Amino acid sequence: MATGRIEKKNGSYRYIISAGKDPVTGKYKQIWRSGFKTRKEADEKMRAHLAELAGGYVPTRATVEQFLQQFITDHCKDMKPSARWTYEYTCQHYIVPIIGSVKLDKLDHPHIHQLYDTWSAKLAPSTVHRIHRVLRTALNYAVKKGYLVKSPMARVDTPERRAARRNTLTVQQARDVLAWLKDRRPGAYMACFLAIYTGMRRGEIAGLQWRDVDWDANVLHVRRTRMRTDGSEVIGTTKTEGSERDIVVAKLVMDELRLWREAQEAFCRLVQQPWDDAMFVVRLHDGSAPGPYIFAKGLKAALQKLGYPLVTFHDLRHTHATWLLESGVDLKVVSERLGHSSITVTADVYSHVTRKMQEQAVQKLHEMMEGGGDL
Numbered sequence: 001m002a003t004g005r006i007e008k009k010n011g012s013y014r015y016i017i018s019a020g021k022d023p024v025t026g027k028y029k030q031i032w033r034s035g036f037k038t039r040k041e042a043d044e045k046m047r048a049h050l051a052e053l054a055g056g057y058v059p060t061r062a063t064v065e066q067f068l069q070q071f072i073t074d075h076c077k078d079m080k081p082s083a084r085w086t087y088e089y090t091c092q093h094y095i096v097p098i099i100g101s102v103k104l105d106k107l108d109h110p111h112i113h114q115l116y117d118t119w120s121a122k123l124a125p126s127t128v129h130r131i132h133r134v135l136r137t138a139l140n141y142a143v144k145k146g147y148l149v150k151s152p153m154a155r156v157d158t159p160e161r162r163a164a165r166r167n168t169l170t171v172q173q174a175r176d177v178l179a180w181l182k183d184r185r186p187g188a189y190m191a192c193f194l195a196i197y198t199g200m201r202r203g204e205i206a207g208l209q210w211r212d213v214d215w216d217a218n219v220l221h222v223r224r225t226r227m228r229t230d231g232s233e234v235i236g237t238t239k240t241e242g243s244e245r246d247i248v249v250a251k252l253v254m255d256e257l258r259l260w261r262e263a264q265e266a267f268c269r270l271v272q273q274p275w276d277d278a279m280f281v282v283r284l285h286d287g288s289a290p291g292p293y294i295f296a297k298g299l300k301a302a303l304q305k306l307g308y309p310l311v312t313f314h315d316l317r318h319t320h321a322t323w324l325l326e327s328g329v330d331l332k333v334v335s336e337r338l339g340h341s342s343i344t345v346t347a348d349v350y351s352h353v354t355r356k357m358q359e360q361a362v363q364k365l366h367e368m369m370e371g372g373g374d375l
Contacts, residue, residue, distance in 0.1 A: 004046045006039060013039050015046035025062050060147045064107060065100035067147065071138045082227045090134040094119060094127075104147060107139075109155040116159050128159045166318040166349075167311045169196075174319065180302045187290060188298020190260055190282050195295075195316035197253050199324075199338050202292040202313050203227050204243070207235055210261065211277040218254050220247045222339065226292055243339035257281070321346075325353045 004017040014034035033049070036042035060067070068091045076084045098115045099107065112135065119128050139151040169177065174196050181189035194205050198220060206226035213220060222245050224235050264283065268275050280289040296313040303310050311319075317338070324334050335346035 004050055006042050006046065008039070009034070012036060013042035015042050015049070017046065017049060025060065025066060027061075029061060060104055062104050062147075063100060064102050064104055065096045067104045067142060068096065068100070068138060071141055075138075075141050086130070087134055087137075090131055091138075094123075094131045095135055104142065108152050112152060112156045120159065125160055132156075132159050167309065167315050168319040168322045169308075169311060169316070171323070173306075173308055174316075176306055177299070177302045177308070180306060181298055185298035185301065187282055187284060188295050188302075190256075191295040192299055192302075192313070192316060193256060194253075194282075195313065196320055198247050198249055199317050199320035200247070201225065201243075201317060201339075202295050204339075205282060205295070206280070206290060206292040208281045209278050210281060213257060213281070214246075215254065215258075218249055218251065220249055222247060226289065245336065245339045247337060318349075321350060322353055325350055 004015050006013055006015050008014075012034065013036040014032060015036075017031040018028075031049070033042075033045060036045065062070075072084070072088055072091060076087050079087065095115065098118050099111045102111055115135070116128055116132065119131060136151075136153050139148065139153050142148045143151050178189060178193055178196070181192060191202065191205050194200055194208070195202065200208070200220075200222060203225035204222050207224040208220065208222070209224075212223060222243065225243075226235050260281070264279070265275055267273075282290060282295075284290050292313075299313050299316070300310065321334050321338055324337070325331070331346055331350075332343050334350075335343045338346065340346045340349075
């Protein structure tokens with residue numbers, strides 16, 4: 001329990017509160033407030049301060065960097081590895097270099113706006129918005145733990161978030177890429193094939209097992225993802241609850257998967273390895289599961305050989321979604337197929353596509369009205 005005393009020094013009064021051990025730094029701390037004209041004024045302020053502390057406020061002299069280290073250790077320990085890595089990287093590479101030396105209890109909105117202004121000139125809006133989300137979560141945690149009375153985020157303008165426009169392949173380019181890969185990079189071929197025809201994320205493709213294929217219903221069950229964390233590949237749950245989903249696929253996808261499985265079964269017989277439906281759909285020559293980053297190497301090789309503009313592996317997912325939307329598929333269906341957390345995310349990412357569709361719809365309506373046809 002915090003205790004306080006009042007002293008007179010140099011003609012004015014001050015109070016000193018012994019507030020116990022700092023929860024972040026581990027050091028014993030004292031709180032000093034001076035400049036009061038009378039003992040009564042100092043006493044009133046001290047009693048108010050003690051009441052504030054008794055209400056759960058636990059002041060700390062830790063810097064933002066020290067606090068963020070504890071935040072990562074305590075708050076982020078139960079996060080999925082990929083999410084924890086994102087928080088750690090964002091704190092260490094973006095937040096700490098700019099405001100890490102500021103005392104947590106002195107952090108205010110000008111410091112945070114400085115942080116955003118610094119990175120807005122160098123990073124994509126989506127990355128600056130991620131910095132905002134991580135810092136907001138950390139400061140809300142500081143309030144919850146009693147390190148701050150209120151978050152300085154209350155006076156901060158949220159940085160603009162604009163979804164980056166992704167590159168996509170044309171239908172012919174996609175066909176050419178798959179044809180080039182099929183005999184030269186079979187593993188990358190199947191990964192790209194699935195991304196183009198299903199819109200799955202690369203980690204989801206790397207985590208797909210044969211038991212996830214429903215041959216009767218023509219459905220792929222997305223239940224896990226493969227990710228890289230701390231230098232090693234691990235299997236974990238999907239990105240969000242909505243990411244766990246069932247994807248209906250065309251007959252040609254199932255036919256290709258059957259041929260792919262027959263080839264894997266033949267390989268298992270050759271090396272006298274028992275077949276197991278828990279095996280991964282995309283495997284390396286030695287039977288091990290590849291990391292999702294390997295897929296991008298094959299795609300890049302194909303694009304360079306064919307002389308096509310470079311796109312990322314993630315752009316194949318966007319290619320799939322763009323084709324669906326331009327074909328008139330409902331936005332909600334596309335959102336569910338991609339495993340987005342909400343239809344709002346899909347609308348944000350593909351706003352340029354839906355805007356084009358609206359323009360086409362308006363043009364059709366105009367032509368109909370001009371032609372005097374029936375609605």
